[in-house]
Amino acid sequence: MSFKPTEHRAIFINNQSQCDQLIEDILNGLHIPAEFKYLKDLKGALFSKGALDDFIEEEEIHDQKWLTSNTEQSLKSMSSGERKKALLAYLLQSDPDYLILLNPFDNLDSESQIGLKERLIKLSKKKQILLFLSRKADLLPFISNFYFLKDKQLIPLHLVPEIENPSSYELTKPIPKPLERIPYEHSQIVQLKNVCVSYGSSQILDKVNWVIRPGEFWKLSGPNGSGKSTLLSMINGDNPKAYGQDINIFGYQKGKGESVWDLKKSMGYFTPAMIDRFKGYHSLENMIISGLFDSIGLYVKPGNVHQRLAKEWLELIGMDHKKDKYFHTLNLGEKHLIMCIRAMIKHPPLLILDEPTAGLDDKSAALVVALANKMAQESETAIIFVSHREEPLLKTQYEFQLSPAESGSLGVSIPHGTF
Incomplete structure (x- = not known):
């Protein structure tokens, strides 16, 4: 099949864009906008996180290894880069005429982004590409036709849209x-000494040493598969590999009688996967207050003091007029902001923000970063911020960098400066 390279399209989206329905219409050949009519009788394939999640679910629940039939490794155990490589290879086996890419570089480290970009540049000579992207930096160089999806309306663009001035994101x-201070008198929040982790024959971490003190603001970085998730799970109490190691959390020696809940009472945590747990009719006010009780939903009647605190947090992010709206009706950027606040409302000694900007547009990501910066600057909470992307507005004091090696990833602490 032949086509003109100029038929490649980029559709810029934000967290209000309703792209799922448009993508479904294009793939099904129904209600296709005039700009994409040329795709009507062609065969398409979708490269997205949602598509990948469906394959992971099939593998977990039904033991259907569509993407990993040639390996013993499960999709869930792969790094983000390995998963996306497997998905692309699987899609291309069916020889589609065009590919729809939805935020293809999310959750990928720099090296994986470069590798995927090179692969897509080669594919662009054979396949038509429709790129839906939230971040301007993800634009592929071979695309010269641009649109913006405003809600459901497709608007042609003559130029790549400009990003708003970052100063407008200041809180x-x-x-x-x-409401009350969580007592903590130790000089260290986290202390890891010579921590080693392996799964079977695979060595993940090799003699990792890391000390986090009250009020410090850290970025945790490292390529896909370097062990960032494993390291976080050693800290937040969910990984049995932590027992028998020299790990001290909140003054507790790991495995010496503390429970997971003892640790979690003094810890705030947000990762985007948590959002799926809140599918009920939770108001924003109740969502924030539920952080005080560490509950999924609010099952006690909030008092005036709780409501006043929730109002103050909503005023900070300019959403106090939405306090009675249901959480599930928010756009993705607003959900991330609310979940960050919910994790921080108690001012825990430690706050972990695990990929809090994943899937967000440039403006929403900048707002989340501004909130993280402000919480670090105006509290005694130690914060770990995890991101594969370089967020230029992030003002961390230190970076803990994991570097893969044959014996497992090594860790190094890098000072960034002070607030």
Whole structure:
């Protein structure tokens, strides 16, 4: 099949864009906008996180190894880069005429992004590409036709859209004080000494040493598969590999009698996967207050003091007028902001923000980063911020970098400066 390279399209989206329906219409050949009519009788394939999640679910629940039939490794155990490589290879086996790419570089480290970009540039000579992207930096160089999807409306663009001035994302109000201070008198929040982790014959971490003190702001970085998730699970109490290691959390020696819940009471945590747990009719006010009780939903009647605290947090991010709206009706950027606040509302000694900007558009990502910066600057909470992307507005003091090696990833602490 032949086609003109100029038929490649980029559709810029934000967290209000309703792209799922448009993608479904294009793939099904129904209600296709005039700009994409040329695809009507062609065969398409979707490269997206949602498509990948469906394959992971099939493998986990039904033991259907569509993407990993040639290996013993499961999709869930692969790094993000390995998963996306497997998905692309699987899609190309069916020889589609065109590929729809939805935020293809999300959750990928720099090296994996470069590798995928090179692969897509080669594919662009054989396949038509429709790229849906939230971040301007993800634009592929061979695309010269641009659109913006505003809600459901497709708007042609003559130029790549400009990103708003980052100064407009500043949060001017102070962060609210906690209702009561969580007592913590130790000089260290986290101390890991010579931590080693392996799974079968695979060595993941090799003699990792890391100390986090009260009020410090850290970025945790490293390529896909370097052990970032494993390291976080050693800290947040969910990994049995932590027992028998020299790990001290909140003054507790790991495995010496503390429970997971003892640790979690003093810890705030947000990763985008948590959002799926909140599918009920939770108001924003109740979502934030539920962080005080570590519950999925609010099952006690909030008092005036709780409602006042929630109002102060919503005022900080300019969403106090939405306090009675249901959480599930928010756009993705708003959900991430609310979940970050929910994790921080108690001012825990440690806050972990695991890929809090994943899937967000440029503006929403900048708002989440601005909130993280402000919480770090105006509290005594130690914060770990995990991101594969370089977020230029992030003002961390230190970086803990995992570097893969044959014996397992090594860790190094890098100072960035002070607030």
